[in-house]
Each structure stands twice: as structure tokens, then as C-alpha cells.
Amino acid sequence: GAVVSQHPSWVICKSGTSVKIECRSLDFQATTMFWYRQFPKQSLMLMATSNEGSKATYEQGVEKDKFLINHASLTLSTLTVTSAHPEDSSFYICSAREGGRGELFFGEGSRLTVL
């Protein structure tokens, strides 16, 4: 089946630094990728929809200047958490849809801890 890979799987950084998370579709082209955030013992919250070659669409309440999304190619989307603070510590998951099949495949997730 389709595979979506996320990197890094975990990262620890100091407050004020920026962190980039990559999401790659390994065996299919994804014109659309999605970024989710998950707090402990909670559901996935959609942050933004990443569209190849155009600006991302952010959900209400998500700061686009804080969470920069770039979808430079059909197989890669990146999420950059700028000037990270401890409250940004969370589990970030990306996903990609393969064509029109409707299935949404998820990356392994990236656990961010901001000290």
C-alpha cells in the first residue's frame, strides 16, 4: 500500500528555535497533504491543507506565520514551527491522499518537545 514517511520522528529543541518536519509520499504523488496536531489522549486536529504549488489552507485558529507549510513537490510537504515555545510541544502527523481513492495514508508522526 501507499506509504507516507515523516522525518524526524522526534525532536527536542530550545525555546525560540525553529523546527522543520518533512512529510514524503514514497510511492505515489500527492497533490494534497494534510497536517494534524494531536495533544496527549486527544483526537487529531487538522491544522492545514497543503496544496502542491500553492499556499496552504489553514484551519481557523492556526497561526500561519507560526506554522509555515511548504508543498514544493508532489511528494514532499514541510511544516516549520517557527520560534517554538513549550506550548508548541505536541505530536504532529501528516497525511496524504492517493489520487481519488479516498484513502488517507498517515506518516509515522513527529513528536516535538520544546524546552
Add this chain to the structure above:
Amino acid sequence: AQKVTQAQTEISVVEKEDVTLDCVYETRDTTYYLFWYKQPPSGELVFLIRRNSFDEQNEISGRYSWNFQKSTSSFNFTITASQVVDSAVYFCALSEAGNQFYFGTGTSLTVIP
């Protein structure tokens, strides 16, 4: 309003027991997809099943089975003869024609040996 409701927050069963995880959804679209995902403690989401709105046939895959009933807007998931490895959080999700994905709040299943 919640699009996908998983009323059971936590369930504990003893190994080999059967367990059913409930999922109720809400949509006005006639074309939509329903999904179940498993999230083990390691965090990654594992795709289990996708069902489109025109296919109400129940599905069985090994110890897993799904009951889709449009009349009650439910898509329940049953694990037969549960095992410790089934312990995880299970999410039900709805995808409408506009591609938006809605997740339920998840059901945490603990299988006790």
C-alpha cells in the same frame, strides 16, 4: 456539532473477549467515506478499513469486522477474541465529498491478559 462521535472513551476487556467499538457519524452528503484507524502507543496511525456510502455490506477481516448501517448512521467495529496486541486507540473518521476529514475523539482499548 460533532461529525463523528465515539461515545466510548475507554474500554477494558479481558483477553479473548469480543469487543465492539461504536461510531456514529453525521453528514448531509450522499457520497462519503468512513474509516477506522488504529493508533498504537508508538503513535503512528494504521489504516484498517475504508467504506464508501454506497456499500453497506458488512466486512470481515480476520478477527476484525465492521457493521455499517446507514439507517442509524453507524459504523461499528468489532474485534473478536481480543488480544493484548489489540490495545490501542481506535479512531473512526468521515470523509465527505469536499475532502475534509473528520475524526472522532477516539476509543482507548485496553486488553488485559
